[in-house]
Amino acid sequence: MASDCQHHEHHVHHGLSGAALGRALGDAEARCAEGRERLTTPRRRVLELLLGSDAPMKAYDLIAAFGAGGEPAKPPTVYRALEFLERLGFAHRIESLNAYVPCRIEGGHVAAFLICDCCGEAAEFQPDLGPSMSAAKATGYAVRAVTLEARGLCAACQAG
Amino acid sequence: MASDCQHHEHHVHHGLSGAALGRALGDAEARCAEGRERLTTPRRRVLELLLGSDAPMKAYDLIAAFGAGGEPAKPPTVYRALEFLERLGFAHRIESLNAYVPCRIEGGHVAAFLICDCCGEAAEFQPDLGPSMSAAKATGYAVRAVTLEARGLCAACQAG
DNA sequence: ATAAATCTGTTATGAAATAACATAACGACT
DNA sequence: AGTCGTTATGTTATTTCATAACAGATTTAT
Numbered sequence A, B: 001m002a003s004d005c006q007h008h009e010h011h012v013h014h015g016l017s018g019a020a021l022g023r024a025l026g027d028a029e030a031r032c033a034e035g036r037e038r039l040t041t042p043r044r045r046v047l048e049l050l051l052g053s054d055a056p057m058k059a060y061d062l063i064a065a066f067g068a069g070g071e072p073a074k075p076p077t078v079y080r081a082l083e084f085l086e087r088l089g090f091a092h093r094i095e096s097l098n099a100y101v102p103c104r105i106e107g108g109h110v111a112a113f114l115i116c117d118c119c120g121e122a123a124e125f126q127p128d129l130g131p132s133m134s135a136a137k138a139t140g141y142a143v144r145a146v147t148l149e150a151r152g153l154c155a156a157c158q159a160g
Numbered sequence C: 001a002t003a004a005a006t007c008t009g010t011t012a013t014g015a016a017a018t019a020a021c022a023t024a025a026c027g028a029c030t
Numbered sequence D: 001a002g003t004c005g006t007t008a009t010g011t012t013a014t015t016t017c018a019t020a021a022c023a024g025a026t027t028t029a030t
Helices: A018-034 A041-052 A059-065 A075-087 A130-138 A155-159 B018-034 B041-052 B059-065 B075-087 B130-138 B155-159
Strands: A091-094 A099-102 A112-116 A122-125 A142-153 B091-094 B099-102 B112-116 B122-125 B142-153
Touching: A018 A041, A041 A059, A041 A075, A041 A091, A041 A099, A059 A075, A059 A099, A075 A091, A075 A099, A091 A112, A099 A122, A130 A142, A130 B130, A130 B142, A142 B130, B018 B041, B041 B059, B041 B075, B041 B091, B041 B099, B059 B075, B059 B099, B075 B091, B075 B099, B091 B112, B099 B122, B130 B142
Parallel strands: A112 A142, B112 B142
Antiparallel strands: A091 A099, A112 A122, A142 B142, B091 B099, B112 B122
């Protein structure tokens, strides 16, 4: 997390738990089945950890939290799971944080984030990239993926 | 660099040398003087390496290339210089590559890049972020900095 | 059943970045 | 010129992030 702030009371907590978490995992399972992909144990576990978190998680946070009894995972276990989750659109990597979040937006989309430098929250949103990318088209580039990360202060942290 | 391609003949080479490099360094020196900042020896050397390169450079590329006689720099030397160059707008970090480029656009601006996954070229351009960021405004975020990185294939690598 | 493909477990290593503290250079002021 | 506060550098060590390589297990299709 960034430079921890004092406004956490004001913050929406994104982490899922209980039935909501179960439903999200079930949805993921179903979407895997459609695509002939397998939500195996380590993949499911990493997704569960991401969905349960209120903030982006670092790879080594996931590694430490992986085991039910507190035993850490080996790094490749988690990195492979993250690779899978990203490929299927269940998770996104936030480059400027070296951290990961579960996807919170339905449907195929460009991932874009508003990241609070004070409390560490990362809010996913859907940018309208049409105008930005028309400049790119002119150069002849064939764009495959776009990363957009905006750093600043969330409403709660500005207020505090 | 990415998965090196065979089309390098088609590519524009961005690296400066000779008089052009000298002019660019002189400009930087002048801009520093205006802002009461100092383009010291290690800072100047790192900027020189970036300006002379045809592609984004990794920090450890810079570390290895730093010494005139082939002696590497110590990591903090280069990381501090990069921090300075970014702060003054002389260089940009490309998050999705862990690499750095000299700034190639005049005036204060948002840095955005088109990155070729084949040849490793990174073209800086000026995005129109108005529409994308109106969504952000609605959430109450105060945005301080924006990173936009588009991955794909440049014109030359599509052709080849 | 068996082959091909995919996924996992494990060891080890490589790459990227920073912490901490000592020393040196600069700028402003008297 | 001296000296004080500030800014920059030098150096050692460590931390953080990520992947290579290969053996073994599991799944899927035939």
